[in-house]
Amino acid sequence: MTKAEIGEAFKRWHAANPTPVTELEYGSPFQLLVAVVMSAQATDKGVNIATRKLFPVAPTPEAMATLGEAGITEYIRTIGLYRNKAKNVAMLSRQLLERHGGEVPRDRESLEALPGVGRKTANVVLNSIWREPVMAVDTHIFRVGNRMGLAPGKDVVAVEKALMRRVPKDYLVDAHHWLILHGRYVCIARKPKCGECIVRDLCQFPDKTD
DNA sequence: ATCCCGAGGG
DNA sequence: CCCTCTGGAT
Structure with a gap:
């Protein structure tokens, strides 16, 4: 072309x-981050079905960390690669609390240091939350x-x-x-x-x- | 290069 | 049955 x-x-x-806008459903930067991590090799529609029940129970990094890997697993069994994703989301929530005051970092370095977050997911967060080019x-x-x-x-x-x-x-x-x-x-x-x-x-x- | 891994479509 | 779905870690 x-x-x-x-x-x-x-x-x-x-x-x-x-x-x-994205078709993933979320109510905060943290929820967008989690939804995108869960969307790997899965459909947005399938992720939304799971997060509609998960996010009311665990809307924040604190609640998600408390729910833990086993608890998260029960909500996302219907999504492909769910074992890796449950583990990553639990660890990622703890890491946000320990290193970033419970906030989603805005720089690519910090984002990619989170478990389950690679270049593509970091770029989606930067673009969808802060509209970076x-x-x-x-x-x-x-x-x-x-x-x-x-x-x-x-x-x-x-x-x-x-x-x-x-x-x-x-x-x-x-x-x-x-x-x-x-x-x-x-x-x-x-x-x-x-x-x-x-x-x-x-x-x-x-x-x-x- | 391989593994992870359920649901939906054709 | 086979392919695809907003990939990442090893």
Whole structure:
């Protein structure tokens, strides 16, 4: 895609959805952090079903640490990788209390030092809570970036760098959510709905049969 | 490179 | 049945 085509694509996504937000349900930065950790290789819908019961019981790092790994497990058994996630969320809550006064740190270094938090999750927190211009590249964005020719790359870091370089500055903060939603509902992994795609004419691989 | 790991869709 | 879902740690 050319620079002009990329600008046009984001212009359309912006027009269709001016203020995109995550579909994860949360009531505080802490809850967003926990929800994102739990969303690894799982659907937002599935995470929301679990957190709707978990967050009222454990809305804060204090309550979550008290609930503990075993307690958390009972609420998230229906989510994939639940053993790792329960352990990470319990440890992460204790670490927030011990090192950060129970607050979610704003810098990437501190975030990535938390158990279960890697580059992608740290970027989601920085972007969703403080609207910082960073790109969290997940399974959807990696696929869309490569499939469209928007941001080709062999690994997620390569795609992240390509997006940071190619997405127009004015659209960078919201680009994460537009790309996620596009990947989730239109540019689906198995069978992309090219017939419903608003950027089809800008894409390098539109499905001609659709 | 491998493991973790349930639910939903096709 | 197989693939996918807002990955991270080893």
